Amino acid sequence: MWAIMTLKNPVAASQTPEKVAERMASICRFENQNNESNMHWDSTIWQDCEIELMYLRPGDFFFQPPGVLHLVYTPRACVASGGHFYNYDSLHLTEWTRRIQHLQSNAVTNQDPARVKEALNMMMLNFPNNQGKYFYRRALAALCRMVLAENEYIHQQQAKLKFGNKLDQKAEAMAEIVARVCFEISPAPGDERKLTVDALAKILEGDYREPGVAFRLEPETVQTIEKLALKYWEAFSAKKKKTTKKG
Incomplete structure (x- = not known):
């Protein structure tokens, strides 16, 4: 199960790298920096993200562009391999x-x-x-x-x-x-x-x-x-x- 995460607000893509990096780090850490209680593991951080879920079956290949936030869950034991290349x-x-x-x-x-x-x-x-x-x-x-x-x-x-x-x-x-x-x-x-x-x-x-x-x-x-x-x-x-x- 492969999930792709994208920010709902298209303006986010034009922000400075520092701001984008900070936001992406918060999403990856699963913590909301704006939460007044400073609570970690806060799922509200994902509310501004669209999540698209794909199911990869035996023999499937999936090509993902650079810089894509993603989640991976394997429901049963398997062998998978991955790599990267430049284009x-x-x-x-x-x-x-x-x-x-x-x-x-x-x-x-x-x-x-x-x-x-x-x-x-x-x-x-x-x-x-x-x-x-x-x-x-x-x-x-x-x-x-x-x-x-x-x-x-x-x-x-x-x-x-x-x-x-x-x-x-x-x-x-x-x-x-x-x-x-x-x-x-x-x-x-x-x-x-x-x-x-x-x-x-x-x-x-x-x-x-x-x-x-x-x-x-x-x-x-x-x-x-x-x-x-x-x-x-x-x-x-x-x-x-x-x-x-x-x-």
Whole structure:
């Protein structure tokens, strides 16, 4: 028995991540923060939620989008398996979910998937190989931001992550190039990373469920991205050789 919970008030989806995270944490803890008696395990917290119940039978598969509040009850002994994957079309939901978990991971999830950064890095580097395919503006902006600002998505009480290997460096460079080409973000020299991350955050403002306008990855766009990437790799290699020679 699989239950999906959604907030009745559609305005809730456009609130700040901090407010949404606090509300979702209250629902998951089953406690009403507005109750004057401070009573825990208060079912009134669910009154502003719609609950849709599904019955999964042997052999059924169920695909659930990122960030969905859900309840699971198994009426008899069984064996079930689950997992997760990332999809270019739903990365705006992945980014929003990771932000909520960054704020309230102790309450809203019992999952901390491993090697997320590596998976997103590979998706970022693979982006130019999708010539002719359609992408969503906010979903792509979400991918760029997650690659560039990973420390804003780690779970509560976890130490800041330290990266800097070749895969990280290439993916982060690609994210900045894609932001420049696809979103026309051109920050002043010296502040590229911070200003790019802030500009991407502006694109992600609003209803987290909206993927944004669809656009086709045209051959000209791919050529521009590849040309800028090649310049970066050449400059990076030259800098590395220079540093090695000095050493």
